[in-house]
Amino acid sequence: MDVKTLCLATLSLGDATGYDIKKQFEEGPFSHFYQASFGSIYPALGTLLEKGLVACREEEQVGRPDKKIYSLTDAGMGAFKKALQKKPSADKIRSESLVMFFFAHYMDDEDLRDVYDNYLNCFRQKLEFIESLEPESLPDGRLFVRGLGTASCRAMITYMEENRDQLFGGKVTEQTDCQ
Amino acid sequence: MDVKTLCLATLSLGDATGYDIKKQFEEGPFSHFYQASFGSIYPALGTLLEKGLVACREEEQVGRPDKKIYSLTDAGMGAFKKALQKKPSADKIRSESLVMFFFAHYMDDEDLRDVYDNYLNCFRQKLEFIESLEPESLPDGRLFVRGLGTASCRAMITYMEENRDQLFGGKVTEQTDCQ
């Protein structure tokens, strides 16, 4: 699933500019399982426009480039639904933090503690964010994804909190409360 | 963290050929959080050899190319430890299945059920595999990673089983037991 398809997906939730789409990738409900940068989004929107899968209306602005508001065409919606029919590929995960935990014995205690604190914090923030999405307003699929997100974040947080000592190999390490 | 570093990581667990390393990426304990193909591994090993970070001894074989068994040099171990000191980047996740659940309302029930069954199965298999690694023989870090893996797999499986109906929007759908 490439950025083009993800743009269609985002636009199915409402009209948006390239800038908006980028923001949705880093702050919106997709942020957990997908990300993309300007360098891929703008060209993608251009291609989609050529193919007639999105429409574009320009809104003049003073002092900054005209806003190009994209919206999904019927053809675009069709293309998106078609993309959803393909067998999904397996999840692709790359976690440098897990690699570091895996090789914890080669690391300084201080570095390891930083990685641990940071990683735990990530999940706490992610959880907080996901929970901030009001469940009442979500359609079934999004509710399900929300539930999966909270469930797995909670599991990670709980395990990390309960097994902190295991990672630091029984050595007595001071808590890093501040920071 | 690029393939070169991951090759060093793999070799720190024992000598291996390019072919072995590939297998470890798809079957070994890394498979959950990293993957790589021949097209990246062989060139990576070549570069590492040039830089003196790995050594290579050849073993003649009949009927197939000579086996090139790589091992980590002291310099290689040093480079790997250095790589572990860098601040890890955030996890990168791409899950087409989650995108599909998110947009479940645009999908056929049959396709959706396939995606659901498949995804659930993935986690069951992953869990089974992780649990097959004997905890006694693992150093602390690997034990911790193993624990995180089981915890998050269990959470996903449980949530999916308990909320199956939610995804299918209350519609009565027959179980797909066989297949």
Added chain:
DNA sequence: ACCGGCATGTAACGGGTTACATGATTTT
């Protein structure tokens, strides 16, 4: 005075995947 947010875009670069080329041996 400077930084962050808004807003678009391009070009260079990096990195990895896919597919190809080769070929014996074992399993189905």
Added chain:
DNA sequence: AAAATCATGTAACCCGTTACATGCCGGT
């Protein structure tokens, strides 16, 4: 007879990130 496993490697390609270019406005 076909497919999978073992074993290496290359080249074309895809896709995406990073960095750059431009420029105003509002807040600190």
